[in-house]
Amino acid sequence: MRISILIALVLVFSFSVLALSVNETLAVGGAAGIGGKVYTRNHMGDYRETGWANITAQGQNLVAQAKFNQGGSYYMFVPPGNYLVTAQMPGYIDQSYDVSVSEGGAVTLNFYMEQSGVPIPEFHEYATMLMTAVSLLLVIFIMRKRNTANRFN
Missing domain, CATH: 1.20.5 (Single alpha-helices involved in coiled-coils or other helix-helix interfaces)
Structure with missing residues (x-):
């Protein structure tokens, strides 16, 4: 009895997560894409990829947030239009760029973050x-x- 309830709960949760991800993809039909990488300087002063930044694209009626992979690449699907894409990261200076994406198009936008000098509270x-x-x-x-x-x- 308990096992069947547990299995039912796991299935309901799994289908809910799947439905949310499908709805997110379908909501931007005729979508365009914005993607790229975020770089920060290491202790030697060299740029290295990072996946800790918060990337948002703000359009006329939409605010989209990017998903990162382990390599520091980000990508987001958005409807065609003009967007202000912003990269934010604690301890770094925010960067923003205006981009225009067409239907079915993709824009590559890389961010090179510089330290702000403001300490990050632990x-x-x-x-x-x-x-x-x-x-x-x-x-x-x-x-x-x-x-x-x-x-x-």
């Missing part, structure tokens, strides 16, 4: 306070346990 300011408070409470708890154990010895 923790949210409240996370540091929370970690400190939890650490202090843990120390107090351990000290009380030690004092209680020492009373009985």
Whole structure:
């Protein structure tokens, strides 16, 4: 009984994901494509491909977000039209380009990101306070346990 329910849930989830991806592709019938690569500098100053950037294309009635692969390439399907394509990445200067894509056409747009010099915060300011408070409470708890154990010895 439990196994059949589990199998049914897995099938429903799988078909839902498949339906969403099909709808995304069908929604842009007569689509065009925007793709390329994003490069950042490594510690030696050489450009290397990266897959961490956030690439968006903003058109008249649409905002599309690109999908990346492991090699740093991105691609998105959009309806024909004019778009402002923007690459954003924490610690780097945002870059934007205006592009025009025709029906069935594809535009290759590579981004060469430069560091902004603004440090990337490792923790949210409240996370540091929370970690400190939890650490202090843990120390107090351990000290009380030690004092209680020492009373009985």
